[in-house]
Amino acid sequence: xxxxxxxxxxxxxxxxGVFCLIDRLLPMGDVICVCPxxxxxxxxxxxxxxxxxxxxxxxxxxxxxxxxxxxxxxxxVKLGMHTVVDRKPSLLASGINHGSNASIxxxxxxxxxxxxxxxxxxxxSVGFSLTDHSMQADFSPCLPFVDRISEGVLREGLPESICxxxxxxxxxxxPTEMRLVKAAKGNWSDEYKEYTDPNGKKFYWLTGTFxxxxxxxxxxxxxxxxxxxxSVVAVSLDRTATEFHIPGWLPNGKSSVF
Amino acid sequence: xxxxxxxxxxxxxxxxGVFCLIDRLLPMGDVICVCPxxxxxxxxxxxxxxxxxxxxxxxxxxxxxxxxxxxxxxxxVKLGMHTVVDRKPSLLASGINHGSNASIxxxxxxxxxxxxxxxxxxxxSVGFSLTDHSMQADFSPCLPFVDRISEGVLREGLPESICxxxxxxxxxxxPTEMRLVKAAKGNWSDEYKEYTDPNGKKFYWLTGTFxxxxxxxxxxxxxxxxxxxxSVVAVSLDRTATEFHIPGWLPNGKSSVF
Numbered sequence: 471x472x473x474x475x476x477x478x479x480x481x482x483x484x485x486x487g488v489f490c491l492i493d494r495l496l497p498m499g500d501v502i503c504v505c506p507x508x509x510x511x512x513x514x515x516x517x518x519x520x521x522x523x524x525x526x527x528x529x530x531x532x533x534x535x536x537x538x539x540x541x542x543x544x545x546x547v548k549l550g551m552h553t554v555v556d557r558k559p560s561l562l563a564s565g566i567n568h569g570s571n572a573s574i575x576x577x578x579x580x581x582x583x584x585x586x587x588x589x590x591x592x593x594x595s596v597g598f599s600l601t602d603h604s605m606q607a608d609f610s611p612c613l614p615f616v617d618r619i620s621e622g623v624l625r626e627g628l629p630e631s632i633c634x635x636x637x638x639x640x641x642x643x644x645p646t647e648m649r650l651v652k653a654a655k656g657n658w659s660d661e662y663k664e665y666t667d668p669n670g671k672k673f674y675w676l677t678g679t680f681x682x683x684x685x686x687x688x689x690x691x692x693x694x695x696x697x698x699x700x701s702v703v704a705v706s707l708d709r710t711a712t713e714f715h716i717p718g719w720l721p722n723g724k725s726s727v728f
Numbered sequence: 729x730x731x732x733x734x735x736x737x738x739x740x741x742x743x744x745g746v747f748c749l750i751d752r753l754l755p756m757g758d759v760i761c762v763c764p765x766x767x768x769x770x771x772x773x774x775x776x777x778x779x780x781x782x783x784x785x786x787x788x789x790x791x792x793x794x795x796x797x798x799x800x801x802x803x804x805v806k807l808g809m810h811t812v813v814d815r816k817p818s819l820l821a822s823g824i825n826h827g828s829n830a831s832i833x834x835x836x837x838x839x840x841x842x843x844x845x846x847x848x849x850x851x852x853s854v855g856f857s858l859t860d861h862s863m864q865a866d867f868s869p870c871l872p873f874v875d876r877i878s879e880g881v882l883r884e885g886l887p888e889s890i891c892x893x894x895x896x897x898x899x900x901x902x903p904t905e906m907r908l909v910k911a912a913k914g915n916w917s918d919e920y921k922e923y924t925d926p927n928g929k930k931f932y933w934l935t936g937t938f939x940x941x942x943x944x945x946x947x948x949x950x951x952x953x954x955x956x957x958x959s960v961v962a963v964s965l966d967r968t969a970t971e972f973h974i975p976g977w978l979p980n981g982k983s984s985v986f
Contacts (some may be wrong), residue, residue, distance in 0.1 A: 622977025
């Protein structure tokens, strides 16, 4: 039996990136694709607990079975696994995202939220992102890396509780190299553009710019992207910070982390 | 000047848990509270990038300045920091959540999403959760622990990029002990209840039960809660899995994690 590959994204069922991803994966296995019915960027691992969810089959794409839901990327994985998957997928591929998910973006990203959810199901899971936000993005720089990484993960699997965050630069010459690196420390400036509505009430729209806090030559995912190299970050599902020492306000001897 | 304490939650501006938290914190500093205008459970670190946000001042509570937004918990932190905070908070306290955020729940939790966001701002941040989901929950078991941990964190701070996930059991005798532990490996069964709408179309509602994958005597946050002990987990903002080894499909010498 051919391996089953579960595809999802956060840009929604009409985003070009997901069709590009499916085309690369179809030679490797049977593809089931479950995507949100509209864009759900920056949904992180949000899930729907207090509202009804629907999943609806739409037209096949080049032999891939296609479904849409009214939920988040994590809902797509959970509901897809519950309702339309008949055997355990050998790979969950999320993306290809329109926009970078390097550095702190991994925390907010719906693309990576879905990959983390796949990982929680015990499925080897990879999120792919191209640094170009445009819906007209050219995904051709991604293709050799999607092939190589997907084939590699299908062949070798991934360790338990680890998924991959792959980011591909879209500027300059097409990348020829990828590196396994750490996520850069960085953050957004979180500016908001302020508006006044016709009733005189203020509203706000998120904007802002990203700052990389790492030294210029520190080799991170952001460094890779700045140098035309594809970044691969291994992302842990387990968040416990084992390097944290017992603070003064915790009674002695009451730590059981180690 | 008194320390500034930023309070938020994911159960919304009307949830009893947040008023309980504010009452404990008011003796320690000036409190600004920014909460979602309605419940936003399981919103993880979701944020609003493609829609307008509003923030509105509501009636003060016992001297705390109170605001509501139409956004997620992370939006509350970002927009609150941008619009209503005049100096860097010395503590961000999120909760008290109505329901457990132990084990894998830390990933989905809006309470912890807000704490992670506070941590990304460089604010010592703590999420507090009581294991009782009820809106009529009795928060009295939390009070000594909210006091002790908040006073401790205000006094000693927290290491960069680490926040705390505190869970407090609500059953049995009131807890007298807390421990610094790791998060339990575990997951939800992800069942969905299936319904048929009046038009004959199916819809689904998430349900399911939690399974702890750890051995019975492994000391984790779930173990603490099962044994009437308050669990404190140090949560890392950095997700890079440094224990991941170079897979066969990555060219030799191209790893820069270590």
